[in-house]
Amino acid sequence: MDEKIPVGISACLSGEKVRFDGGHKRLAFAVEDLSPWVRYEPVCPEMAIGLPVPRPALRLVKDDEGAISLRFSDKREGDLTADMAEFSHQRIARLTHLCGYIVCAKSPSCGMERVRVYDKDGKNNRKAGRGIFTEILMQTFPWLPVEEDGRLHDPAIRENFVERIYTLHELNQLRAQGLTRGALIAFHSRYKLLLLAHSQQQYRELGRFVAAIDQWDDLELYFNEYRQRLMTLMSHHATRRNHTNVLMHVQGYFRPHLNGRQRQELAELIDRYRQGTQPLLAPVTLLKHYLAEYPDGYLQQQRYFDPFPEALRLRYGN
Structure with a gap:
């Protein structure tokens, strides 16, 4: 982009x-x-x-x-x-x-x-x-x-707005390059963790909709419906509880690679975020460090870690 x-x-x-x-x-x-x-x-x-x-x-x-x-x-x-x-x-x-x-x-x-x-x-x-x-x-x-x-x-509203315009921009670029079922499925896969932070229920509903993509003969109509559902989901602000669930989910990917001290440090940092004493940026930064050390193809493609430029400083206070 x-x-x-x-x-x-x-x-x-x-x-x-x-x-x-x-x-x-x-x-x-x-x-x-x-x-x-x-x-x-x-x-x-x-x-x-x-x-x-x-x-x-x-x-x-x-x-x-x-x-x-x-x-x-x-x-x-x-x-x-x-x-x-x-x-x-x-x-x-x-x-x-x-x-x-x-x-x-x-x-x-x-x-x-x-x-x-x-x-x-x-x-x-x-x-x-x-x-x-x-x-x-x-x-x-x-x-x-x-x-x-x-x-x-309002910092939360600001972050949500910027996150949505970046998501829609990537989706529009995908459409401009030529719609395919594979491209839409890959797009959705990149956003799974980010969507999970917004609404667990709508995340599951949208997942079922994506799984049924082959039932749609008109891909343009499918795109329009997917775009509406995606943007509706993302209009719900990501919550501390949902972010914590995502962070704990990602933590599991690194458990086999970390020693006891590292696992405890990461778990405590996520818990401090859950309690509101650390910003989201803190556990995300540590997870990105471990992702660089122990690459994982699925996690590396996730927009959750970098949904917008870090220079905007949008994850410093939530």
Whole structure:
């Protein structure tokens, strides 16, 4: 995976001064930390439908029948819903190559969750909406990793998002090279330990689905279903308990090669991770050391040990 990963981003998060007040919401994690490995495709839906900078702020408004529209917050006339929906459908149709999307929180066009929805007289509001562009994006590509700028300050959410975009990028590259049953099975095999850390139940269910690949005549349809199931599984955050199970499973591969002191050291390190006194990076680093000393073909191919560049420092605190 040498080429940069294509990721969509709300233009204001990339530092462009496109917000209603002429400012931006530059997200340092995106434009500094992640940018060496990602190729961003910025979009500002509000400017794309012809609104200027600066401009009156927009808001979502719910009428008596429950329909939600996009309107100006200063109550001037104008329903922008149709324009925003038309642009969104047209632009999103050209984004099938993306492996992720970072959207601007609270925005009536881009917010992913808890966007304020006002009643028609503007007196009451509830944090219950989703921006129109992002709503259409997530409906069109339900497998696509989508996150908000604010949520990406959370280390666990950040790691999960990056892990998913790397996984989807590798899967998309596999498809571009030409789908075969063997290639899909090999891909799934490389991700077994990583998937096990996310959800044991869905890991087993997806394993049964992969085992039944020969029952599908249309490999493209199978790929689409596999992608959806894979991304749904990975949207569940990996847990300390599941990671501990994976680490103990891997530990078993080295038991015949290690002396008593080494086995005890590794077991104690895994247990300290389980108790929360060591980060995941600690036992993973020791296991990678033993893997270099005692190579194992199955373990060497596992994405679990290096799901993303170490320079991102995503496994230091969990």
